[in-house]
Amino acid sequence: GEQVEQRPPHLSVREGDSAVITCTYTDPNSYYFFWYKQEPGASLQLLMKVFSSTEINEGQGFTVLLNKKDKRLSLNLTAAHPGDSAAYFCAVSPSSSFSKLVFGQGTSLSVVP
């Protein structure tokens, strides 16, 4: 079945720097991808959903890139600020079951002032 590998597990950057989190997946037919943000002690909040038809997606202060050839999904936070400190999870909807999500292991991001 689908497997998702997320790196790095921990990331510390200075305020204003960029931060990149990457996930690789195994199912070449996966079509739906998600990034979730989890602040300390809180639940998961959807950050962005990505469809395989679009390789670049932009949100407020971040960009999501999808490289289907390499089966790689990345979240790039531009000009990180302390409010971005949280755990980030990628999730992939496998082609075998669109009702399920396979999560990456998570990245704990710390943005230092």
Next chain:
Amino acid sequence: DMKVTQMPRYLIKRMGENVLLECGQDMSHETMYWYRQDPGLGLQLIYISYDVDSNSEGDIPKGYRVSRKKREHFSLILDSAKTNQTSVYFCASSLRDRNYAEQFFGPGTRLTVL
């Protein structure tokens, strides 16, 4: 107000005791999920429910069972809890007729089994 609720938020049990975790949602979502979250492992799917009395095992169902008698309510039961079931448990829900599983998560239940 669309949301997923979980009760209790914190629970301490002794090994061998029974545990009941409750989840509710007010969005009329057909599909509901139970996950556990452990450090370094992300979220692991325990059970998925496609509607009332229509439940399927996820990736780690051993030691757990579920009950869904109403669409808005999904329970996770641990019969004779074990110390390795200490974890944070998340419930989630999604619309079934969507062709992708955008899931909405509850606040989580932190379970400690002593």
